[in-house]
Amino acid sequence: MKRYVATRLATMFGVLMITLLITIALVGSNMDTILKQGVVFQVRAEITENPGIAESFSSVEEFEMFVQSQIDQRVKSLGLDEPWYSPQRIGITMYKILLLDFGHATFLTSDSGSSDVKEIIFEKLPRTILLFTTATIIISIIGIFLGALAGSKVGSVVDRITSSFAIISSSFPVWWIGMLMIFVFSFMYQIFPARATPDIPSSEPGYFLALLYHMALPLITIVMIGFGSWAYLVRNFMVGIMQEDFILAKKTIGIKQKKIVYTHALKNAAPPIVTILALSLSGSLGGAIITEAVFDWPGMGRLYFEAITVMDLPVIIGATYILTVFFLISIFVADLLYGYFDPRVRTGQ
């Protein structure tokens, strides 16, 4: 077991590093230009603030030379004179990112006005977790019960409705259903707000309640689209287990169908279900980018989307890193759970 955990951990860490490398490689050259422009801008601003410096030069060329040398000095001290792909710079960048030091955002700020990427991310992250964890929990509860019900009565009306709903709902994009929900519930019947960002500042006492009220529409949408496929999955596991000998034996003893389904059968279907729960949590984080963009939910997904639209590279790198970490943690947990429930996995058979 230890060996298994260790190899999984090593792979995950490797994946994290590779993800970081690819991200840096993809945005690195742009990042360089932006950083250098930032330095030039900074130096110019400092000089205009002190008119004394400009006056001490006799000719324009001399002044320009001085400015240039200042810029070069700054660039060198920041290590920007080397290209972004030099091993030294990549090493430093990756080390910083590992320690969650993402630097400062170019355009975006947190609600409190800070431009520190770490602060921005840690302000948005809880909201995404709030929305998607709540949704996943509701989805899995509905899904498990509906799935167990459908799986214990194969071919019944419940089973057919569940299965067809699962198939149909899986081919609708969540964000499109989101647009429809906004159309119906904020335009036709004005029950919920169209934008999910509360209009009061986050320091007010009523903020959390307002957030919950604004969360209703995205939550309903995610649950509506999600529970069908969950129920279908649980149903398929249940169908398999209901044919097992020990269930048949229990039936012949005369234990009630309800008890068999909800205690014995579900317990046996638990391992794959728990595993999928862990995976779907992380999967929903990726989907959050589009869903949050539709509902304007002030979480990580929207932050990511905004960062992409204005090409705010430090935020992009930071958010990708955090998303990847979450994704990997849940894959890791899923792997461990699977290994725990199914000993065959551990020995590599």
Add this chain to the structure above:
Amino acid sequence: MSSISPQEIKQEFIRSKIGIAGISILIILVSISLIAITVIPVETFQEWNNPGNWISYPKVAVPAWVNYFQSEKIPEHQILDSPVISNRVQGEIIQTSHQFGVNYQYDDFPNDFIYEFTSAYSNSPLIQMSVIRPDGITLDLISSSLPYSENLAIHQERIFSTDEMIKKNLFLQSEHYRFSIQSLSSEDIIFSQIEQNVPLKGKYVFIINAISINSKIELTESKLIIGGKAFGVMGTDELRRDLAIGLLWGTPLALFIGLVVAIASVIMGLLYGVYAGFKGKKTDEAMMRFNDVIYALPALPFLIILSVTISNSIFLMVGFLMIFGWVGIAKVSRSMSLQIKTRGYVDAANMMGQKNSKIILKHILPQLLPYAFASIAISVPAAITTEAGLSFLGLGDPSFPTWGQILHDANTFGAAARGLWWWIMPPGVMIAITGLAFVFIGNALDAIVNPKLKR
């Protein structure tokens, strides 16, 4: 898994209702694509994001068929471009006159009207515009001369209903009306009943006379646009684009993206998995580790970064989608090939000294084909929705707008909160229907390939 012959698969498939439903939807979609490709040239479609191309269309117009379900008829947008032309020569005076008949049967005033023409002339001809209403009243709208030119000149002009001259002329004829027309716009006056300001239904005739002395005058590309609030089969969007064109062309694009991504990733995954499983040992281990790495990459953030930094061309996008598509299939086909490898005939082939490549191609891959077809069908919807999602975020290829991009525009212009249902519903329904077709086919195939799930 047992081997099933293609004949058996075909027979089973024909028997499955859901499979037939899927195939029928697919056939419909393919015919839509063929119609789109033949009827609407690509060049027109690529003008999708060029506002100049859509200038004579109405803004956010509902589909015209909405009128069938309403007692209050919404004025339909009319583009009239084939006038009745008559020429008259009277001594030195040469006159050409264009007549447009407008059958107006709506319960609301039009938004506006525009007369558009190109004229080749010399000197300074006169352009007169008047309208004969259903009740016989003739209203003179405008009378102006084209800019003087000594030689033959070509002049293009649009006369808008908001023209001050039209309004002034209408005030001069206000004795026709029994109410004050002071604050009304010209189209509200022209199309109004005499007693009260309510639309007058019936046949209107717009007459445009071009009169010149001693020189020939010709009006070409003469077009009268009655600006309405309903247009076409699918309506228009905020940028006046005809949504029917976007939706029609979206079909071949979606099918192209879905099928190419699905087929290519299944082939890649199949070859990768089978090779890893067949080789076994260190090769297998290394290949599966690599597989794990790709599997653990968060797909959507990566796709976003790739399309932002490298290119958002639709062809490259297809390539990016493939990078993440093959992983799961590789895993399954590896375990399948591990099973097949142990079979007697593979051993026999090995013993006979056949090449590895031949064993894989001849003995292992054919066994996996049914599974491959099922996975192609199942991967198509995922590819289509992912592309739609990326386009929805505004990262799509602007030269080939897809359904996702139409929805992106709808979202940017707040279509949902403004209640513009015809802009939101059709693209999403199309995405879902296309996805469903393949899900149905995939499910039917899956049930044949994995008989366990059939019950």
